[in-house]
Amino acid sequence: xxxxxxxxxxxxxxxxxxxxxxxxxxxxxxxxxxxxxxxxxxxxxxxxxxxxxxxxxxxxxxxxxxxxxxxxxxxxxxxxxxxxxxxxxxxxxxxxxxxxxxxxxxxxxxxxxxxxxxxxxxxxxxxxxxxxxxxxxxxxxxxxxxxxxxxxxxxxxxxxxxxxxxxxxxxxxxxxxxxxxxxxxxxxxxxxxxxxxxxxxxxxxxxxxxxxxxxxxxxxxxxxxxxxxxxxxxxxxxxxxxxxxxxxxxxxxxxxxxxxxxxxxxxxxxxxxxxxxxxxxxxxxxxxxxxxxxxxxxxxxxxxxxxxxxxxxxxxxx
Numbered sequence: 016x017x018x019x020x021x022x023x024x025x026x027x028x029x030x031x032x033x034x035x036x037x038x039x040x041x042x043x044x045x046x047x048x049x050x051x052x053x054x055x056x057x058x059x060x061x062x063x064x065x066x067x068x069x070x071x072x073x074x075x076x077x078x079x080x081x082x083x084x085x086x087x088x089x090x091x092x093x094x095x096x097x098x099x100x101x102x103x104x105x106x107x108x109x110x111x112x113x114x115x116x117x118x119x120x121x122x123x124x125x126x127x128x129x130x131x132x133x134x135x136x137x138x139x140x141x142x143x144x145x146x147x148x149x150x151x152x153x154x155x156x157x158x159x160x161x162x163x164x165x166x167x168x169x170x171x172x173x174x175x176x177x178x179x180x181x182x183x184x185x186x187x188x189x190x191x192x193x194x195x196x197x198x199x200x201x202x203x204x205x206x207x208x209x210x211x212x213x214x215x216x217x218x219x220x221x222x223x224x225x226x227x228x229x230x231x232x233x234x235x236x237x238x239x240x241x242x243x244x245x246x247x248x249x250x251x252x253x254x255x256x257x258x259x260x261x262x263x264x265x266x267x268x269x270x271x272x273x274x275x276x277x278x279x280x281x282x283x284x285x286x287x288x289x290x291x292x293x294x295x296x297x298x299x300x301x302x303x304x305x306x307x308x309x310x311x312x313x314x315x316x317x318x319x320x321x322x323x324x325x326x327x328x329x330x331x332x333x
Contacts, residue, residue: 016040016042016043016081016082017034017040017044017197018044018045018046018077018078019031019044019045019046020046020068020102021046021087021089022045022047023047023048024089025155025157025186025329026087026089026117026155026186029186029187029189030087030186030189030190030193031043031045033191034193034194034197035061037194039198042060042062043060043061043062044061044062045062045063045064046064046066046068046077047063047064047065047066048065048067049066049067064076064077067098068098068099071101071105074102075105075109078105078106079109081109081111082111082112083111083112083113083114083197084102084106084111084113085117086099086102086103086114086116086136089117090133091258091259092251092259093254094132094254095132096132096136099139100139103136103139103140103143104143106145107143112146113145113146113147113148114140114143114147114148115148115149115193115196115197116140116147116148116149116150117152117189118133118134118136118137118150118151118152119152120151120208120209120210121151121265121270121271122134122137122151124265124270127261127270128257128261129258129261130265137149146203146204147203148203148204148205148206149206150192150193150207150209151206151207151208151209152189152209153182153184153209153210153211153273154184154262155183155184155185155186155189156183156184156185156186156315156320157185157186159183160329162174162259162262163217163220165326165327166221166224166232167224167323167326170228170230170231170233171233171234171235172217172221172232172233172235173237173242174217174234174236175236175237175238175242175263175264176216176236176263176266176267177216177236177266177267178216178218178267178269179265179267179268179271179272180215180216180269180271180272181215181266181271182210182213182214182215182271182272182273182275183211183215184209184210184278185314185315185320187315188209188278188282188314188315192209192278192281192282195281207281208273208275208277209275209277209278210273210274210275210277210278211274211275211278211314211316211317212274212275212276212279213274213316214271214273215317217234218234220317220321221233221234223317223318223321224321227321239264239267242260243256246260279314282314
């Protein structure tokens with residue numbers, strides 16, 4: 016049985032949907048915080064348990080009969096280290112066979128607050144002795160509306176990202192990798208970096224949106240202090256504002272411009288001839304964005320996500 020720690024965001028929903036579509040698992044269990052219990056869309060063949068990660072009796076209940084734990088709760092807005100440590104400790108006590116953790120592509124960068132917290136969680140996992148798979152993912156395409164709003168409406172992007180590039184990755188692709196890992200026992204005790212081979216600045220994003228909209232959409236690289244002041248006037252706590260500013264600072268410093276081909280290597284079509292595998296990978300490395308994929312699963316590029324219909328589908332979730 017599989018336990019998911021969060022389905023309130025797009026990544027969690029996509030992971031759950033992918034697991035359910037395979038019908039390999041009779042039931043999947045999901046942890047739902049009490050404050051989100053009435054806002055979660057419920058699915059058949061999914062067991063929802065309501066409680067908090069700092070409630071030890073609840074954790075033992077949630078982990079009962081669980082074989083694989085998927086720790087996918089995002090720490091963008093909050094520091095969850097203490098809660099994750101409690102969960103990992105309870106997972107060890109309940110003899111979980113496999114822990115899949117969604118970490119940050121910058122996990123080894125101690126100067127990045129959120130990434131550093133992810134690295135500490137990774138250390139908890141190593142120390143627990145639980146067989147693990149750690150996915151260090153780049154910023155998700157589906158998180159873009161959270162950062163920059165809806166440029167289709169206001170025709171402007173205000174963000175202090177400078178010329179920093181981001182090699183965005185899709186939640187759909189992360190979910191596909193998780194599905195592969197669950198069906199591949201050799202993936203245990205490994206770390207995978209999941210980042211697209213192509214990076215984009217916010218200037219690039221504005222340009223591509225302009226092409227789609229057939230109307231000029233501009234990006235303005237605003238001062239970080241202006242961004243911080245604007246966020247401070249929202250519902251966000253001081254700590255959450257600082258965390259979002261930390262992400263913006265790392266983007267401007269080009270830290271998220273990490274090109275990687277692990278996605279292709281994991282999802283490449285299964286063929287018996289090693290020469291064919293090598294040739295397929297070689298061809299993929301040199302293909303353009305619009306070239307047909309050589310994979311069973313078609314990896315999503317950022318321009319695909321930027322279509323107005325796709326953008327609005329995600330934007331309505333925020």
